[in-house]
Amino acid sequence: MxxxxxxxxxxxxxxxxxxxxxxxxxxxxxxxxxxxxxxxxxxxxxxxxxxxxxxxxxxxxxxxxxxxxxxxxxxxxxxxxxxxxxxxxxxxxxxxxxxxxxxxxxxxxxxxxxxxxxxxxxxxxxxxxxxxxxxxxxxxxxxxxxxxxxxxxxxxxxxxxxxxxxxxxxxxxxxxxxxxxxxxxxxxxxxxxxxxxxxxxxxxxxxxxxxxxxxxxxxxxxxxxxxxxxxxxxxxxxxxxxxxxxxxxxxxxxxxxxxxxxxxxxEIAFVEEPETDIPDGKVFRIQIMASSKNLGEGSPQFKGLKNVEKQRINGLYKYTVGSYSSQEKAAAALKTVKEKFPEAFIVYR
Ligand SMILES: [Zn+2]
The missing domain is CATH 3.40.630.40 (Zn-dependent exopeptidases)
Structure with missing residues (x-):
């Protein structure tokens, strides 16, 4: 090659x-x-x-x-x-x-x-x-x-x-x-x-x-x-x-x-059930997808969303955007994210 x-x-x-x-x-x-x-x-x-x-x-x-x-x-x-x-x-x-x-x-x-x-x-x-x-x-x-x-x-x-x-x-x-x-x-x-x-x-x-x-x-x-x-x-x-x-x-x-x-x-499997455990000192984020695949920055799977963060939880990479101090602020941002990822949801971690 x-x-x-x-x-x-x-x-x-x-x-x-x-x-x-x-x-x-x-x-x-x-x-x-x-x-x-x-x-x-x-x-x-x-x-x-x-x-x-x-x-x-x-x-x-x-x-x-x-x-x-x-x-x-x-x-x-x-x-x-x-x-x-x-x-x-x-x-x-x-x-x-x-x-x-x-x-x-x-x-x-x-x-x-x-x-x-x-x-x-x-x-x-x-x-x-x-x-x-x-x-x-x-x-x-x-x-x-x-x-x-x-x-x-x-x-x-x-x-x-x-x-x-x-x-x-x-x-x-x-x-x-x-x-x-x-x-x-x-x-x-x-x-x-x-x-x-x-x-x-x-x-x-x-x-x-x-x-x-x-x-x-x-x-x-x-x-x-x-x-x-x-x-x-x-x-x-x-x-x-x-x-x-x-x-x-x-x-x-x-x-x-x-x-x-x-x-x-x-490559991508959406995880539909939101996280249930809410640890202290965390922030609200919007999870757009979860995948067993480790996607790099700028992956086309992110559909142009910037600053996508990834965390490995239970063997799955969970991809989130944003960082909000309140659920209300996250909910406001979620509307825009849903235009690209209709199944996105708010997590607190
Ligand atoms: Zn030609």
């Missing part, structure tokens, strides 16, 4: 800034479950993405087919999951708008589908999955230049992206100031995708990579960008051109989604 975890922690001071974006997760319902997935078929319209040497196969067509097939499989298997697409036909959607669709709909997961290529190196093939990061290795820079270069096809890119120029490596310093708060879960999804994809039809596992890809950076939930194969490689190209092989690829990503959803849904 090529990602550098160290960098994640180096940027952890940035996390509070990003929580403003994560506030968009408000109103997700009474328990933490993966409810909404956004599937993003890369490119489209006047941006075909990469093209086969004979110019007959467009990346945008392959992306759309795999995206729609994946979405259909999720729809059928998980009726409780809302599947949204950034595009369902051959149209151009700006990068920021793709991320915005996911953010606006409080998506819990964002999956972007792409096809890779390398000029003049037809031997290079395989599957790889990207998460947002700042790895500046040369090959990754090529991928993110290509995937971000869509910006140049957008009309007002200089205002939308504040002068960011995807063809200039220096511009990527711009991304260094940011780190996606959902990094760990993005890595988890990326691992599941790679694990499934390498089962074939394209079995060359190029691993998980970090790159400053705009569509991943702009999203406020776990997000991955899957490069399902190389259009520049004859073997990969033959597979990608086949509808039934694309169906297998979609099925692999679907299996990764299922595993991710199962893990996600099991």
């Amino acid at each position: 090529l990602f550098h975890l160290k960098r994640c922690f180096a940027f952890s001071i940035i996390v509070p800034l990003l929580l403003t974006g994560a506030d968009a997760h408000a109103g997700n319902g009474s328990s933490v479950k993966l409810r909404t997935v956004v599937i993003d078929a890369g490119h489209g319209g006047h941006d075909p993405g990469t093209i086969s040497p004979d110019k007959k196969i467009k990346e945008s067509t392959i992306n759309l087919d795999i995206a729609l097939t994946l979405g259909k499989k999720i729809d059928e298997a998980f009726p409780d999951v809302k599947v949204l697409y950034t595009r369902k036909k051959d149209v151009f959607i700006p990068l920021a708008q793709r991320a915005d669709i996911a953010n606006r709909n409080n998506a819990d997961l964002f999956i972007s589908i792409h096809v890779n290529s390398v000029p003049k190196k037809t031997g290079v093939r395989g599957v790889e999955t990207f998460v947002m990061g700042t790895d500046k290795s040369a090959s990754n820079m090529e991928v993110c230049k290509r995937e971000n270069s869509v910006i140049l096809l957008e009309k007002d890119y200089s205002t939308t992206y504040q002068g960011f120029d995807p063809s200039n490596a220096e511009s990527y310093i711009f991304f260094n100031l940011m780190q996606n708060a959902s990094f760990e879960q993005s890595i988890e999804m990326a691992s599941l995708v790679q694990k499934q994809l390498k089962k074939g039809p394209i079995t060359v596992d190029r691993g998980i990579k970090q790159a400053p890809i705009l569509v991943l950076w702009k999203t406020t939930m776990p997000a991955v960008l899957v490069e399902v194969g190389f259009l520049s490689n004859p073997s990969d190209r033959k597979i990608l051109a086949s509808k039934s092989e694309r169906n297998r690829i979609a099925d692999n990503i679907f299996k990764a989604f299922s595993a991710f959803k199962n893990g996600y849904d099991e």
